[in-house]
Amino acid sequence: MKHKHILLIFGFISCLFILTGCWGKKELDELALVSAIAIDESELGYLVSVQVMVPREIASDFSDELTTVKLFSDEGESLFQTIRKLTRDLPRKSYFTHLMAIIISENIAKDNMVEILDFFLRDPEVRPDVPIFIAKDTLAQDILNVLTHIEPIPASKIKKVGLNFQTNYYGVRDTTFLNLVTSIASAGVNPAIMGLTVYGNKNEGEKNVNIQEIEAKAAIKITDFAIFKNEKLIGWLNEDESRGYSYLIGEIKNTIITIPCDKNKTQNLEITSFKNKTKLKMENGKPIINITHQINSNIAQLGCSIDKNNYQKLEKLLEKEIIKDSQHTLNVIQKKFKSDVVGFGELIHRKKPVVWKKLNQNWDDYFVNLTVNLSAEIKINRPGVVDGDVIKKILK
């Protein structure tokens, strides 16, 4: 009797395994792994392009010299609807967990991005740390139409170029779409994100020729930073302004600063550490913000000779250069864009919540006239691996 029971229970349990039908099961070869998604405006509403990886082509052993990715695009009234509409063309279910880049066209960003961000936030497949970019002077779709070589997956190149730029040149605070959403949602800060563009011949980019020659016909590059006011794109910072913006937010890990010293000659300093010391003071009930750039640097390349044991002059020059750039950007964002992309509001909110309560209502207007003092503490540590003034010796 007892054994009958055990058999019955065992039978029921094994039924459980079979009857679930392996709920949620998706075999690898039934998935279209989406590496990047680009969203453009269209007459219907949205033009959505997804870049799908072709694993067989990426894993070198199996390469048949076909393209590593395929682009599928369609138009529709909403983002999600369009993604599903892609099934007209896609033989496999699109799978977004390995998404490496979201690219949004300038027009959509100017118009309304909230709908798009809402989709990405709600969708369980999209990770919150996917880098997000704005396509400048080109369709977002065009950016996904460029083949790349060192990184065989173009989306991977986009992601890694963003990272490399951020760590070795200068960067923005809002790199991922979650950052972007957070910045939009908080009152005292507006987002700024990197722009992408295609250089060269766009039509050649999608052909294998693009990666078969040393020089690419078309290439994806990081360009200016897009400035937002709340959820809407309002303009672009040019290269110098973008750099100044990075100084203001202290988003610099390692970079090079070039100071003109003579005719066509420059002094170059490598910044090894860059920190901002931000202080909030109240004067006559008005908040005043002091930013001190604390910089450590090494000499990287000299165009003009300097005093061997005395770097003070050079330090002064660097200080002037950095403050010049920061100040310029500050003016641009205060006067031209009137958008607090640095996050001064958030700083006040954190340090003086009482004051913020008053300013919160019309912060955008107040920000335009906010007093921000900039200063810099510069330290030049090493002259590189050579000591002394090499140029002087050569010229002699």
Add this chain to the structure above:
Amino acid sequence: MKNLRNLIKPKTKNTKEEIGKSLKNNLNNIKSILNNNSDLIIREFKISDNYSCALIIIDGLTSGDYIYDYLLKTLMIDIRTTNLLNNISTVNELFNNILDYMITLIDIKVSIYFEDILDYLLAGNSILIIDGVAKCFVIETKGFTDRGVVEATSQTVVRGPKDSFNETLRTNTMLIRRRIKDKNLCVTERKIGTITKTNIAILYIKGIAKKTIVDEVHKRLDKINIDGVLDSSYIEQLIQDHRYSVFPTIHNTERPDSAAGALLSGYVAIIVDGSPYVLIVPCLFLTLLQTSEDYYHRFHFGTFIRIIRFIAMFLTLLTPAIYIAITTFHQEMLPTPLLINISSQREGVPFPAFVEALLMEITFEILREAGVRMPRAIGSAVSIVGALVLGESAVQAGIVSAVMVIVVSITAISSLIAPTYNLGITVRLYRFFFILLAASLGMFGITIGLMILGLKLTSMKSFGVPYLYPLSPTNKEGLKDSIVRFPLWTIKKRPNLISDYNETRQEKSSKKKKKNRR
């Protein structure tokens, strides 16, 4: 089916038949009981002219030298040179004189029951019957051939003693006695098996082993009533705690040094005649992952290799399951480049990952079984087929993916690291359970499986000792010698659930010595 141990009901013994005075009758009786077996040898002879005797042996079980030098020669020739025969008047006196003065062998008994005599005879003793006496001598003249003490074959070590147990009980007890020369080492013997009458020895160190465990062993052995015991695993299966559990609750070893080590910790060893594997109880889960070699290397390596073994056990158990779970349910868990690699290999494989895994795992199990069972001469042929056809060609033919072959290889190699073969078997079986869970429920299923496994292990006991001891219940001293192995001089006490008194292993002196060494 309720209780295997009671399968054969204890036979109530009839009153034993005693031997008679007449030699002829006795011999006829023995002959008829033994069905006139051809290996039964009866040598009738006379001590002087008055007393006829008979020496009975089973050919092959006795040592010819013993019988010639110490029995026949003394009784037939040497006795004439003494004056023993002159002084006796009755046959009983002769009997006593022979016992006292003539037989120069050490183990000699006097028996009066047929049944006992036959048991001894069949175990290799010689029986000496003298006409006119209703008693007989049972003389220990065992001398059969055995394998000798050779190197261990299944539990090998790089550093440490190389000898191993063999099939002879006496050799095995000798091997342990040689290591533990203590008066408290107790060896108690008994016979089990109504037909095989196998000798079984229970060894423990009095004063270290827990009395309750020793008693429990005896109690369980008492209950066995089976016709034959051909290997120690018979005893293992009949006295183990959780009879339906896949996990072994009795440890076995073929190494005298591990057996001696276990005895020193308070374990009880059961040696079965005819089996080179000595049983050790109680069995803890962690001891299944330990070898004696852990103690022979210095503690760094001992600890390292134990951790490796632990990892390998989990690899065996979970690698195929995790592979299936990740590739069919949780593709987001893999780094993108790895996913692309796996994905590119999976392209064109006609089966779902589950079927693929099952196919390869079963193939490997077949290969392994073939490796054990096949005649040695065709070994190379099998390895070629196994390595080339099932590995490389299957991948090239697109039947399985290369990753799957790697997964199976990792599983296979990891499963071989288990120091005791029976733990390896357990893990191999559970692996299929996990594959099934992973294929139907993904990581969720694996987690459920691990929980079931954890609950099962914590609920198990071996001879009253919790299976996961010293992990759970936790014992600080025990943990020093568990997954890690502390330096020898810090392990001062025996695990207290196994030996509850005489806990101290070493006094402070060992530590002082260490200080002096500095």
